[in-house]
Amino acid sequence: MSTILPVRHQPPLPLDRLIRREPPGAEAIEMDVLIVGAGPAGLACAIELSRLGRQAQESGGSPAELSIAVLEKAESLGEHSLSGAVVNPRAFRELFPEVAAGDLPFRQPVPGEAVYLLTEGRAQRIPTPPTMHNKSFYTASLCEIVRWLGERAEAAGINLFTGFPVDALLVEGDVVKGARTTPSGLNRDGSPGSNYTEPTDVSARITVLAEGSRGLLTQAYRGWQKIGSPNPQLYALGVKEVWETKRPLDKVVHTLGWPLPTDAFGGSFMYPLGPTQIALGLVVGLDYHEANLDVHQLLQRMKLHTLFRPYLEGGQLLEWGAKTIPEGGYYSFPERRFGDGLLMVGDAVGFVDVPSLKGIHYAMESGILAARAAFEALQKGDTSGPALASYDRMVDQSYIASDLYRTRNMRLAFKDGFFLGGAKAGLMTLTGGRFPGGRITMPSDAAVARHRNGATPLSPDNVLTFSKLDAVFKSGNATRDTIPSHLLTGPDITPEVAQFYTHVCPAGVYEEVDGQLRVNPANCVDCKATDVLGPRWTPREGGSGPKYRLM
Ligand SMILES: Cc1cc2nc3c(=O)[nH]c(=O)nc-3n(C[C@H](O)[C@H](O)[C@H](O)COP(=O)(O)OP(=O)(O)OC[C@H]3O[C@@H](n4cnc5c(N)ncnc54)[C@H](O)[C@@H]3O)c2cc1C
Ligand code: SF4
Secondary structure: OEEEOOOHHHHOHHHHHHHHHHOOOOOOOEEEEEOOOOOHHHHHHHHHHHHHHHHHHHHOOOOOOOOOOEEEOOOOOOOOOOOOOOOOOOHHHHHHHOOOHHHHHEEEEEEOOOEEEEEEEEEEEEEEOOHHHOOEEEOOHHHHHHHHHHHHHHHHOOOOHHHHHHEEEEEEEEEEEEEEEEOOEEEOOOOEEEEEOOOOOOEEEEEHHHHHOOOOOHHHHHHOOOOOOOOOEEEEEEEEEOOOOOOOOOEEEEEEEEEOOOOOOEEEEEEOOOOEEEEEEEEOOOOOOOOOOOOHHOOOOOOOOOHHHHOOOEEEEEEEEEEEEEOOHHHHHOOEEEEOEEEOHHHHHHOOOOOOOOOOHHHHHHHHHHEEEEEEEHOOOOHHHHHOOOOHHHHHHOOOHEEEHHOOOOOHHHHHHHHHHHHHHHHHHHHHOOOOOOOOOOOHHOOEEEEEOOOOOOOOOOOOOOOOOHHHOOOOOOOOOOOOOOEEOOOOOOOOHHHHHHOOOOOEEEEOOEEEEEEHHHHOOOHHHHHHHHHHOOOOOOOOOOOOOOO
16 A cells, blocks of 8 residues: 655745735835735724724824725635534624624524434434534525625725735735735736736735635745744635525534544534525545545535435535635644734634634634734834734633633544544543643644545436536636646656545546646635645636635
């Protein structure tokens, strides 16, 4: 049995390209605060900042209006957003105390819940672990949440620039001065085409990185500034589908066990989105051991199980998508989440609680806290790192840190496999996180060896199960075929490594043809899984990628 060590084949981050030691150009758009990424973290940050600015103006404390810009790579708000989602409304209540619960952008209250342990032929209901209780929460589509937040941000006068992926941070010395977007209209060979548009520079006194899971600029900034963490960040890949169903689902469902091998960490979810739609997905930790494990294929197989099939039969696949989730938890927090002229929020720094599969309210809360730190720094006229350090202190005193501290070793326990991990996680719950004491150390996902095996491929029936290419079509992906590749491949790509990439990528971007790796960049849905385990992802021209509406 041959073994692949993914890290051996991964190119380094192109730091010189991502961190540009030059000031914003003469034509730069000037802002007080620039936020990269219009997800829940970035939009909550923008909305709180504008509220603080307005309050200060109304009370006569601040003469000038704050200028705030959000740059988002998706062509329209929400098109690159994907979540489960069951939402804890806590951060919404804090940010919108005047909005009634029924007017928040949720589909429905959680009607009930059940957890099952699956084998191939059976679903055994088990008691709901305390970390997975969802009473008084809501099901929702993150695309809809983001569109709703965007409307509020625009009404507050925030400049939302969609279709503007950020390509680089502009720095002078150690100070972040703004950012540069990608050019668009390049030919496949990288030369300017007939529709070529130059990059745009935005200068800002404070730049907030809210890029979400495996944020590229966050990785680059941390690499450049050498900001470590006790454990490396760990990731999972989630593949998700939204179905129109004839049979309403009356509870939130989670499963453990099959179709995952026992040495992989993960599980599935099925959530009602009103009476005629369900969201269904499979999440798998990227530290699995089998080189042929394929999350998209496993989800297709899973839909044929007696637990899921009755809800899907006679229904219709509406949308498909995929995205990574940062899973390292408390011990993967960066040592600092601020710098000179810079703050980092949300999934970009890993504010996700894996045992409860929640990140939306933590992302929003971190955005709110970053806004408060940024506002104070702007008022004092000092946006240096020490002036922005209050953000870290606020996070450390918030429920983000206390919740994730309580579950600090739970995901990590599963590195020993499902059954031992499950037993340890149970003890951790009982002891409020005190067992086993100390920190379980983890290698990065790319440093985990993969063993080749002979997995049986599934032939899609195009009714309940679908190929990767059909799935990408259902993501709405409309990237032009002539786009240059935004994926950087590494050295020594053997046919086995190429095969490994074909399984990692849920969107069929990689193929192994005659022993060579073939890359189809236009298929990419920006999930970032191979950025974790193989070829590096970089931003491409605005408007590329998926066009999610329901995810
Ligand atoms: C399968 C799955 C299930 C989940 N289930 C739940 C759940 O049930 N409940 C829950 O609370 N949480 C859940 N989460 C986690 C939750 O979705 C995240 O924690 C949350 O979305 C993080 O918000 P964010 O704003 O930090 O990042 P994101 O929501 O990822 O937003 C980041 C934004 O930045 C943009 N961006 C990235 N790079 C650039 C760039 N270079 N230039 C410009 N824009 C850029 C992206 O397009 C995106 O719009 C789930 C996640 C997944 C993947
Ligand atoms: S190539 Fe794109 S779609 Fe495929 S794994 Fe990487 S980021 Fe995801």
